[in-house]
Amino acid sequence: MPRELPIDDLPDLARGAALLGAGGGGDPYIGLLLVRAELERGATITLLDPDEVDDDALVVASAFMGAPTVVIEKIPGGDEPVQALRSLERHLGRAADAIIPMECGGLNSMIPLLVAARTGLPMVDGDGMGRAFPELQMETFGVYGVSGSPIAICNERGHTALLDTGPDNHSMEWYARAVTVRMGGVAYIAEYPMTGAQVKRTAIPGTSSLALALGRVIRLAHDEHRDPFEALAGCLATTIYRFGHSLLEGKVVDVERRSADGFVRGSARIATFDGGRTVELTFQNEHLMAREGGRLLAVAPDLITVLDAETAFPITTEALRYGQRVRIFVIGTPEIMRTPEALAVFGPRAFGLDADWTPVEELVRIR
């Protein structure tokens, strides 16, 4: 049933989205403030499950693109992602019937809510990444045949770019990244225009609800003095993600980070307090791979998250610091993200990693 998102759910949703960001995607906090301001002004947000969308409805994915660190310096006025949607609608000659998140992890959990609140359009509870990923072609929509373009890209100065690369979503990302960099490092996009039928076939369902549930679990465990990691694992077991597991608890002993081509790349080492075990994390915005010695422990698209050891609050790759006491918590991805087609687009080799994907639940069991 279409349902309204209560304002009081926003903090839990934001925390859960930060967790699904897998270290990247940007802090949802600024987005939370913008959405809350809309709801306080009396706006409402209606959520639809994918199977509640009409087959012939026009659904558009909404997001910001670029460096999350820049968003903090150039806080959006709030209208930029709406302008992107309107530009795309004009180009298509048709109004959207609903919007859908491109990415349920990080700040992009909030941008579509902002658009929903400002336009009155319902938002589909689902997304195209099931987590955060760094590039626009890394979406299940595209994996299963939807063209990402035409895409509309807008900035705070009212400048607009419309790109059409036919079915070539890699080229869309390639051009859009260049425009975003020249727009000042962050822009707002409307992309993957698709039918309701395509949403049902290609979206990862229920990911906003999942973020909300995970955020709530962390908060309640904290309030009730229970182990948040056990609670997270218990919650995940009931979802299409099925699997959550504490890989290691310890201290951050090394972080190496560099910015290149609009991405943050680097690695971090986390050692147990007795120094007996050390896990190395490799990241490109998001954590992509966890290894111990040469042995693979988890790899994208499965989620590798770094959480505060006490509170289970998520820590982004930018916020990793020497000496932090953390727990590495891994999460399995839904089946729709694990097909050969999906792994070709966002499996380890799509990130240039020399590893084959193995389900994280198997890697953990081997151990």
Next chain:
Amino acid sequence: MPRELPIDDLPDLARGAALLGAGGGGDPYIGLLLVRAELERGATITLLDPDEVDDDALVVASAFMGAPTVVIEKIPGGDEPVQALRSLERHLGRAADAIIPMECGGLNSMIPLLVAARTGLPMVDGDGMGRAFPELQMETFGVYGVSGSPIAICNERGHTALLDTGPDNHSMEWYARAVTVRMGGVAYIAEYPMTGAQVKRTAIPGTSSLALALGRVIRLAHDEHRDPFEALAGCLATTIYRFGHSLLEGKVVDVERRSADGFVRGSARIATFDGGRTVELTFQNEHLMAREGGRLLAVAPDLITVLDAETAFPITTEALRYGQRVRIFVIGTPEIMRTPEALAVFGPRAFGLDADWTPVEELVRIR
């Protein structure tokens, strides 16, 4: 009167356009071959003077954008600039009534002729640069208030970008350059959609005819064993450019050239055969400044050209080589290119040169 461009005029037009390229703009030869092939297939090209365009006609500027050296490696199929026009027409919801060259110098003298031949649209005899310039905001259209965007950018793969930066033509150039680089270094554009009334007010009139006349003068002087430089100066005296002058004859004694940010920048030194005088040329794609010792001899927007000492055939900045025997020939620009508004956009300081513009005819007289 609207008139047909005879196929036999193409070589003269191309040579004159190379001269007006002022060392840049790319060799028109490939464009000439493409246009000739269209005319040989039976297409015709109608030329209109600016005052023959209806005031409310929609006129669109047509060009390639990017590195001329790449065009030689990625020879256009011929349809790319037409696709750019069609994309812009779809975006505007209106068909163009005529096209106009963005740039009368270099290869861009030929691209709009190709579009005219392929579409049957008339081409306005005039342009927005009166020569070749390296950037899209450097057009009299924009100087006198026409917005360059929306602009359509297409490549040979059918990828399209539509940019809208309102009246901000610098930002249009900034984003379009990034897209062009990622499209492989060359792309085809349709820009500065404007009314016939705007064409009359902002275009430099008669520049295709001028190129044709200059090319013919060079050819006839060659055939008739007359001094081509005197003939060029005589021809220019009858036009709105008014002034052409041989600055120096000598040998290329030094060339320094580097590629950066999608442009070719550098300098060349040309010394008289007795070594008594040396002129230094500074270029960014086009020659921008000529100095002797510290003294200014000519500076953009006036045209500085390097011609073969014997034939007066134009030599591009890429083709400059040690030991070439050349003549530096300077040309004054029309009044419409010399107003304070125009000099703010393509005067010396717009190129980062530490010089104030002085009319070339005065600089030569001072000497």
